[in-house]
Amino acid sequence: EDQVTQSPEALRLQEGESSSLNCSYTVSGLRGLFWYRQDPGKGPEFLFTLYSAGEEKEKERLKATLTKKESFLHITAPKPEDSATYLCAVTIAGNNRKLIWGLGTSLAVNP
Amino acid sequence: DTGVSQDPRHKITKRGQNVTFRCDPISEHNRLYWYRQTLGQGPEFLTYFQNEAQLEKSRLLSDRFSAERPKGSFSTLEIQRTEQGDSAMYLCASSRQGQGAKGTEAFFGQGTRLTVV
Numbered sequence: 001e002d003q004v005t006q007s008p009e010a011l012r013l014q015e016g017e018s019s020s021l022n023c024s025y026t027v028s029g030l031r032g033l034f035w036y037r038q039d040p041g042k043g044p045e046f047l048f049t050l051y052s053a054g055e056e057k058e059k060e061r062l063k064a065t066l067t068k069k070e071s072f073l074h075i076t077a078p079k080p081e082d083s084a085t086y087l088c089a090v091t092i093a094g095n096n097r098k099l100i101w102g103l104g105t106s107l108a109v110n111p
Numbered sequence: 112d113t114g115v116s117q118d119p120r121h122k123i124t125k126r127g128q129n130v131t132f133r134c135d136p137i138s139e140h141n142r143l144y145w146y147r148q149t150l151g152q153g154p155e156f157l158t159y160f161q162n163e164a165q166l167e168k169s170r171l172l173s174d175r176f177s178a179e180r181p182k183g184s185f186s187t188l189e190i191q192r193t194e195q196g197d198s199a200m201y202l203c204a205s206s207r208q209g210q211g212a213k214g215t216e217a218f219f220g221q222g223t224r225l226t227v228v
Contacts, residue, residue, distance in 0.1 A: 022186030043202050043219035087153055099217060
């Protein structure tokens with residue numbers, strides 16, 4: 001069964017304390033891996049797409065990487081405004097329309 | 112165009128009533144999706160349109176749920192005879208068709224929060 005697992009479930013950091021979030025996947029042919037940020041009561045906000053192992057994308061304090069089994073979202077020197085739930089999703093060969101989601105990592109950054 | 116728009120943002124209804132939500136996608140996107148999300152969970156796929164054609168519908172979607180996209184632009188999601196278990200955030204997203212997987216990122220609206228009392 002196609003599955004996406006995110007860890008940790010929750011993470012609390014001090015401002016400036018860098019860390020990484022993990023998204024591991026077990027799917028029958030990865031087409032794309034997507035990272036989203038979601039604030040409470042709002043829809044997911046698109047961050048990155050990764051398509052092949054070794055690919056990296058960066059945006060401000062965030063950097064996403066991809067291997068054949070997992071993706072990492074690295075957060076460098078986070079600020080309180082980075083507090084949110086970070087969701088990972090994949091699309092698979094044969095159905096690149098439907099996103100398969102993880103449960104997310106809830107990140108809290110304390111000032 | 113400022114993104115995917117959903118209306119209303121919040122809806123409170125009594126059990127047994129019918130509700131309808133609207134989604135206006137990004138104008139150049141021909142794909143439109145409906146998802147449902149409950150607290151602490153990732154979004155759950157409900158249905159998918161390419162232009163006006165509904166190409167996929169989740170097996171989890173009961174007969175009380177129906178979605179339309181009559182002119183390939185905006186879409187509506189109707190829930191008949193609402194139940195308390197229908198309380199959730201209903202998310203709409205849109206995307207381009209793209210070349211293979213590339214360029215098919217889905218962009219989400221702010222959602223409609225449904226509370227069934």
